[in-house]
Amino acid sequence: MDNAMANDLVLQTDFGLGDGAVSAMYGVARMVSGEIKISDLTHEIPPYDIWVASYRLYQTVKYWPAGTVFVSVVDPGVGSTRRSIVCKTTSGHYIITPDNGTLTHIQHYDGIEEIREIDEITSRLPHSEESHTFHGRDIYAYNGARLASGEITFEELGDVTALNSVELLTIDEAKIENNRLTGSIDVLDVRFGSLWTNIPLAFFKQTNITHGDLLQVTIYHKGKKVYQNLLQFAKSFADVNIGEPLVYVNSLVNIGIAVNQDSFSDLYHIGTGIDWKLELRKAKKIIFEEETE
CATH class of the missing domain: 3.40.50.10790 (S-adenosyl-l-methionine hydroxide adenosyltransferase, N-terminal)
Structure with missing residues (x-):
């Protein structure tokens, strides 16, 4: 052998x-x-x-x-x-x-x-x-x-x-177009309800996304928008408050979406597989200024 x-x-x-x-x-x-x-x-x-x-x-x-x-x-x-x-x-x-x-x-x-x-x-x-x-x-x-x-x-x-x-399922590759990153939600981190995507960390480096940046995250199911929000790209879950969503890097060095100490999948009814797509783009920093009389 x-x-x-x-x-x-x-x-x-x-x-x-x-x-x-x-x-x-x-x-x-x-x-x-x-x-x-x-x-x-x-x-x-x-x-x-x-x-x-x-x-x-x-x-x-x-x-x-x-x-x-x-x-x-x-x-x-x-x-x-x-x-x-x-x-x-x-x-x-x-x-x-x-x-x-x-x-x-x-x-x-x-x-x-x-x-x-x-x-x-x-x-x-x-x-x-x-x-x-x-x-x-x-x-x-x-x-x-x-x-x-x-x-x-x-x-x-x-x-x-x-x-x-051999029988194979369909895989859609993650893509970069005009600084928009698109990919699929491949699987859950089952115990914690985090979403694992097929978007590699290398895409963030190519589009100059760094820790602390705010990202617009949009999730689609069969082409219909089911979620959209601004999430921080965090180095660890502790970088955001409990109950707050975040973007992070999973153990396969791909991008994940999670809620600190809760299940993103359960909270927002998000599933996995080729019918579930997401789009990430860098959001402009939002600065809240105090009103002056």
């Missing part, structure tokens, strides 16, 4: 932890090998939300050692004709997932070296042939563990399939 396996298996699903589904995936992986280290990326992907699953892989994969195997199961088409695939990224990581768009962000921002199609009939947990709705356990966790443990190689998992045959 051209990449040494890291012996790490990282699981992502929309299963939640309310029942035994995730534990069953752990158990199958342990039956394959007691040597692999199993970790969770998250099991709280919103149900059936392939876009968020794709984004969380992009957000996380690069921080694991090369050779790590990721299994991502957000699979609204389970039991249908959608394929099961394994990819090797240009960074040397492996991702096993349904072919339904989950590789969109990894392919777009990081790159994929090769993709192979897994045979769902032969490459599955022994004696699970009659189960058609639990591929997370029977195909993905099982093959992820075999790959992470070195029981099987990437090449042995299936035949090569063309990169351009």
Whole structure:
């Protein structure tokens, strides 16, 4: 094998932890090998939300050692004709997932070296042939563990399939036009309700926006304006009062929108994905002068 396996298996699903589904995936992986280290990326992907699953892989994969195997199961088409695939990224990581768009962000921002199609009939947990709705356990966790443990190689998992045959979601690039920055709201910082955009910090440098500047922030849903306000570009949340909105730089060095100690998403009913766009522009400083009689 051209990449040494890291012996790490990282699981992502929309299963939640309310029942035994995730534990069953752990158990199958342990039956394959007691040597692999199993970790969770998250099991709280919103149900059936392939876009968020794709984004969380992009957000996380690069921080694991090369050779790590990721299994991502957000699979609204389970039991249908959608394929099961394994990819090797240009960074040397492996991702096993349904072919339904989950590789969109990894392919777009990081790159994929090769993709192979897994045979769902032969490459599955022994004696699970009659189960058609639990591929997370029977195909993905099982093959992820075999790959992470070195029981099987990437090449042995299936035949090569063309990169351009893989299902991808639409990504709209962030843009600068006449000092207006436009982009999409890709995902939430779920626990805190902040909005993560695809506008890079580099755009602020190109348009001479610096900390302390006031920005006009406009948010659109399907082309309709749903929010507009003047927000400070803050270095940290402490730069603004509690309850006050701000613009900041997130952990991916992209621009985020937040409310100090509250949820921007909940307060203003803002969602994520390609239907949600925003526009930023530098606002003129507002100077309040006392009235003179």
